[in-house]
Amino acid sequence: MPDALSGLRVIEWGTGPVPGIAGMILADFGAEVLRILPPRDRPLDRLNAAPMWARGKHDLVLDLTEQDNRDTLRDLIACADVLLTNWRPSLLKRWKFDAEALHADYDHLVYCHVSGFGQHGALSELPGYEHVVAAYAGRMMLFQGLTDREGPVFSALQVGVHVATQAAVSGILAARLEQLKSGRGQLVETSILQGMLPYEMGGLIGKQFAENYKELLPLLGVTPKPPPASLFYHPAQSGDGRWLQFGNLLPHLFDAFLIATGLVDILADPDYEPGQLLFTDPKKHEAFRERMLLRLQERPAAEWLADFVSDGGIVASVYQTTHEALTDPDIVANGHVVTRAGGVQLGPLARLSATPAVIAESAIEADDCVSRWLASARPASTIGERVQKPLAGIKVLDLSTIIAAPIGVSMLADMGADVIKVEQVGGDPFRGLLSGLGASRVNAGKRSISLDLKTDDGRDIVRQLASQADVLVHNYRPGVSERLGIAYADLRKINPGIVYLQSNGYGPDGPSAHRPSTHPVPGAAMGGVLYQLGERIPDSLQSIEGLRRWTARLMRANELNPDPNTGVVVASSVMLGLHARVQTGEGQHILVDMLCANAYANADDFLDYPGKPGRYLPDADLQGLSPTYRLYRCGDNRWIFLGLISARDIDVFIAVLGSLDIGITRDELLPPMDEQAVAGRLTGIFSTRNAFEWQQLLTAEGVACVQADRAAPADFWLQDEQVAANGFLSAAEHPLHGRYLRHGPLVTFAGHPGELGGPPLAGQHNVEILEEAGYESASIGQLHDAGVLWQQ
Template sequence: MATQALDGIRILDLTLGPLGGMAMTVFADFGAQVLSVRRCDRFAFLPAAPMWRRGTVAIDLDVKADRKRFDALCAGADVLVINWRPQTRMSAGVDVREMRRSFPHLVICSITSFGAGDSRSELPGYEHVVAAASGRMLHFTGCPDREGPAFSALQVGIHACVQSVVSGVLAALLARDQHGQGSLVETSLLQSLLAYEQGALLGEQFRHVLGDVVDGVAGSADQAPLPSLHYLPTQAGDGRWVQLGNLLPHLFDNFLVATELIDILADPDYDTAQMVLPEAKREHFRDLMFRRMQEKTAAEWMEVFIDNGSVVAGLIQSTQDAMKDADMVANGHVIPLGGRVQLGPLARLSETPALPRFGVADGERVALAWQQTPRASVSLQPNTSLPLHGIRVVEIATIIAAPFGASLLAELGADVIKVEPIGGDPYRGLAGGIGACRVNLGKRSICVDLKHPDGQAVVRELLRDSDVLIHNFRPGVPEKLGIDAATLHAINSRLVYLQSNGYGPEGPGAHRPSTHPIPGAGMGGVHLQMGGQLPTELLDLDQLRAWSRRLMRANEVNPDPNTALVVASSALLGLAARQRTGRGQVVFVDMFGANAWANADDFLDYPGKPARHYPDVNQYGLSPLYRLYRCGDGTWVFLALVSAEERARAKELFEGVGHAAVDLENHSALERVFGSSPASDWVKRFVSGGLACVPADGALPKFFWQLPEQTVFVAPSRHAIWGDFQRPGSLVRFDGLPQANLNPPVAGEHTRELLALAGRKDAAIDNLLDSGAVAGV
């Protein structure tokens, strides 16, 4: 059998629920031996349970009663992952900091809901509790046709935390190979949600520089804005919905050609660079777009766009529809396994591929082998650097997903070099550059003309001693630029070559461009957010405007960070494989596959599978006991009562405040009850009883500013032009080490420095600058 990326790695799993289960799936798919300590099956009530923990084996173990056995398993393991609540850990005698001292070889990954020092981590760690408390639900205001926050249906916090766990553990294992010591890796659902903070936090700090641009980045809490023309959701002539995603001018031009709306280019008021018109003309043209899209069916339009080859568009559909998508099947994102059809591996590694499998029956045999073969003792010298210190990553990518993935590696300590076109990544020109600032934290920048032979030579020289290349070119382009895998592996056989694109390298969409709204629409996220309720009757212009607002608010920015997180994890899988084989390889990641993982709760099918849990049409929540409520002071809370025990305790709580007769299965009755007191009273009552009821209408930037100064959720940074600011904090912490010093570069800020690194002397650097092969500042 071929070597796998994680061959020989032993992982002891002390987690409950989908978060730990999906992380274990990644580890097991790529060859790790995962032993799950089974204390209860509380996770089994959710519909994705048959897929979680594939490839793992389980043992029944009372940690406190079987302390010697548990300690022997820790001595034989490489990694321990735990997401029990702090009090549960302590009552079982599992103190992660004490274990860090007792088992110095062990990588211990501790997951909480709100952070290790936050008392709210004793609450049930449901994704939506954290999302509501952080202000994420307020972000969806305007998605339903009502006032107030809306239920954030897609569980991106779980997806981000799964990838944070995978990245953190793999990075710590790489560091252990170098230094001999394990690590305490810490993350949380709240920390992981920082991945979706793509500009509002920074924008508020730079309002004095950027002015009104900030409002466009932060969005309105009162009403969903009309989408930009290039990101318009439109209804086709058969009532189906088509999402457009032509972010850049040349892509929008292709759309105009394909739809025969090209006359706009002759309008002297049309700004071709920003793709905007004066308001009156813009809205007239929007109407033309709406009418034109209703002239053909969705299938006919998609045929037109696919024939063009460079129009970004896709259907709004369910996750179950996505499982039948030709690109998903061709790229291995849909696999038959164990009598089910389910989600394929996280990434495709060319030389050490994943081998998804179901668990071996005899967990006791595995446990005995671990107990009998403890890991060797290690040096007691602690590692004082972040785990990817000494790893060099070269990123040749634009816009959000791949660049942000590289920035996440910088958070882990990697030296990241951004190779951008002359004039800079085009994302710098959008929304004042706030988003570009976010996704390029922690990089050095060099501007290179990759069509110039001397520019290509410079990049190849930088890659000669690098560890990872991340690019997002479509298939065939790297060969034209001299940076294809075969060429680069000839000069650096240890290079992990990661290709990230929209649809994947196989299938009919391999050469098509994609932007974030397309996987958001195509993988089921928008369909889920809207409760599966999209109008199929043909709408008039006013209705189309209203629905385009709502659908674009539903199709928020999450698909790009969803992909970026997988880019970082997959690069680390490539580095882990290199530790075993001594060679680099090609790693394929695509936006469709990454966003299928974000929709993992429904990305499977089998006889008798329950339907996906959709929110109600007004997007309050999933049930009367898992939903938003407006309180007596006009503010909102999110209530989450899932288990029978939680419901019983809530019944007692209501009785104690004079609501003994309330029907817990009747949302109207509960609305009246919550409307009788202010939100702060309800939160205090529930939280003091260990039940989940949290405020749900605080904006995310405001939420993070209100946290203590020493929080892990922000960190100092500096922009060369704009000055000092607080950046979103790193998603993972290691042994309490300080966060990486991550500053966003100006385009070409480090060109001379990096040319010197590539072996060029001052005179040669001047010649390169004069030739136009490179540019700096």
């Protein structure tokens, strides 16, 4: 059987982790990836994870400052299906490698460009380093309170890189589906700034309809003071000093936790509200929280975890570094690490049952690849009308709940798929949290049917819808779909072409396969939280005051990113399945889990090999990674983030300072450096002007230096000029509030986002969905009357 991406030719011409990892994923699943390298390596090519990106690729060294070599690259582009690049728009235009110039000659080409800040606006040419973009978008304000100092805090995990990588893979494969029909290529665009969008979880809606969400507005802002501590999403220290993370979001999960820890007596307390998992009396709530924390200090972590795993219904994990996670039993059992190059590295992004990934050892020379390509150029496109979005005509059945899988399926809707959300009677449980703001965010662009899957009629409806669907996504725990009669083995009998994706917490093969998971668990287990804290947490047993301080810090460090980290992998994995279906004529079963997806989000350090340096960790004050890549306080007591990586960055920075009569030398700023002295020097320099003035002075010359505390994310997206210039928000219709601005797509096609839909009410489309499926009006009415169907 062919690989999922057999026959796909990709030219990867860029630098850094986004093209590196995107190209790696495409190569893992069978694409032939030709990587264009310069004669001399570049700073981003020296990152710790760079050896992993090379696997399975063909390397061709070309000095593109020479015209002959640029001509060679154009000849190769004529023979490729996809060009993946992240070079600055001005360079591409100057060398006539921009999309417009290439499509004039090669209209078959899928041209994927990844930028830092988008193709338009004042910052389009600025180096798009992850943390520069994060600072600009207000993300560093979310972590205030992790240190004793005031101001924004370095946001360590490279979420923008992760999202942009997966968006590039999804966008390339979506455009490829259209290319296979018509022969026509198109421009596919994403950016690190768009990569920040999935982590905005409803505040954008709340800010626009503030009168409707008055009680939530304090939670939508940014404050160093943590919100009131919940009982269910909670870190705790065990008796041997190790830290545990709990995520028992739903009542039945929290009840299981109470039973296992011997705290079940609170269920009889009249002040305990079991539906909201809290005490109505704040003093009793805090008293029980202290009791819970002290109880968990009575036994070592291994004993607690053994009980939780044995129970099978408790969401809990130990905090680990990425290095420790490499040997996590669930990671190893599910093949999420593979042995390569004398060490271990990330395994496949997803498990495809019919067309699994094949992980190559390392890059190989490109001679054979180049000669074969040059002997068979791709033909020009056939005459055909382009649909507005590449997934138009694809029908997706979304049975998933809460955040991780639903937000991934919403990406498919943004790319043109018709997504039907199948909800339980009463709606997705996420609708009951934060007044439904998050549910509106992750289900935008979908239609909704709400039905009772405990009934024969309800299950028959799902089977009927599945018989007409291209894709089905669910996040049931193992065994649930089988009991409902909608497992892959059941549905492939009635629809052999269905791409069936199952997303869960741990994967099917490890000791935790049967256990539930929520977002704090992969955040703790895969190393992201400890990375955010510089891997500095106490291992000595804490007093109740210390427990209050460190549980608040761990919870803030473990913000919601693990869910969107998983969602973007759900989307790209579906796209792998759809492309494979073109190859094989059949669907298949795809497995995605939160541990693997978040391992990919930690891809900068999720590998080991002889001589590998340790992870670059934030300093003790959580300001950054080095004196030339960190936050600085300015003269107006506001903050900027400075990002100098290349020698060019440093030279231009020195020149700008020189124009201000501030002398600093190259030797001072290049490693090895006296970090304390350089940080002190730069602190003094930045204190001489206000933050926005420094941003204007430096970005005008192409230096990555941006104000880090202009606005919290929700306000940033609504107010920022760069966002507006690139159309990163889109007008849509909210069923309760009317017209509003929603998040735009993570990837755009042919230069425009197309029309985007708003969120549905639960069951809003019951009638039209069933009529499309062939049900008569009388039958639909009977199903409503019988309680099989429900509408919000």
